[in-house]
Amino acid sequence: MSCSDWAESQLAEIELLTSMFPTQDELQITDQLALAELRDYVEGSASADSSPSSRPQFFIKQKFDTASMERTDVVLSCAYPSAYPSVLPEITVRCAGLSRAQQTQLHTDLNAYLMENCQGEVCVLSAVDWVKDNLQLFINKSLSASTASKKESSSPRPQEVFSRIWIYSHHIYNKTKRKNILEWSKELGLSGFSMPGKPGIVCVEGPHSACEEFWSRVKVLTWKKIMIRHREDIPLDRQGEDSGAIESIDSLRKFTGFEEAMFDPHGNRGNHMDLGQLYQFLNERGCCDVFQIYFGIEGK
Secondary structure, X not given: OOHHHHHHHHHHHHXXXXXXXXXXXXXXXXXXXXXXXXXXXXXXXXXXOOOOOOOOEEEEEEEEEOOOOOEEEEEEEEEOOOOOOOOOOEEEXXXXXXXXXXXXXXXXXXXXXXXXXXXXOOOHHHHHHHHHHHHHHHHHHHHHHXXXXXXXXXXXXXXXXXXXXXXEEOOEOOHHHHHHHHHHHHHOOOEEEEEOEOOEEEEEEEEHHHHHHHHHHHHOOOOOOEEEEEEEEEEOOOEOOOOOOEOOHHHHOOOOXXXXXXXXOEOOOOOEOOHHHHHHHHHHOXXXXXXXXXXXXXXX
């Protein structure tokens, strides 16, 4: 087919759709200029060498009856590629009764149907009919998924765990990495600290899933050496030893917020921290025992 054949087929289909869906509530053409350009091109008012620069786009709005005896609003958003109907149109279906996943599956199945049965032919009406015939199936799937979700939400929640992970790196110099560490800890609601320089130390604490997410992001950056040197995982459904109160994430934190901690940088490049000050920093927060885990010696 030539460009003029494509344009004639497009205009003929739009005129057919206009006669079948005569009101704005049923058919809404969003770009009247594109339609005018298409008509001028087909009728010869425009130069044969200048094909339409815009693509016709429109909405078809329908109410379909479902098994629940309710009427469901469905909107088909349609756009013609310049080579339509030699290629399929761009059709998006919106229906409040479907989840996003169900709408994605509906689009996949609809395109497969059109590819198999309507390739090379105008097919918007076929798409409308297919949606009408198959919508109930997708609504049923959506309702089943919703019921399953409710059952899942009513089942016992998995045990929540507080985690604290101590990360060791050969060095932390790069400004972008340092910025990422600060931003990611804030985004994930983690407290702790990072000590740049050589070696580099990072401690994050908070919900187990957030700590794991933080580690998954950090470890894939380019490092000479990085590892989790120590970790603490504490289930939250047990009673506190002293008060008998149920512990919470915040009650187990040893740090307030997250900070980049500097301890009297020295050395030729100013990249070594005063480990004595680091020990005091850890001791004040009740976690000085990790100093020996990091460096193999007792701090003082």
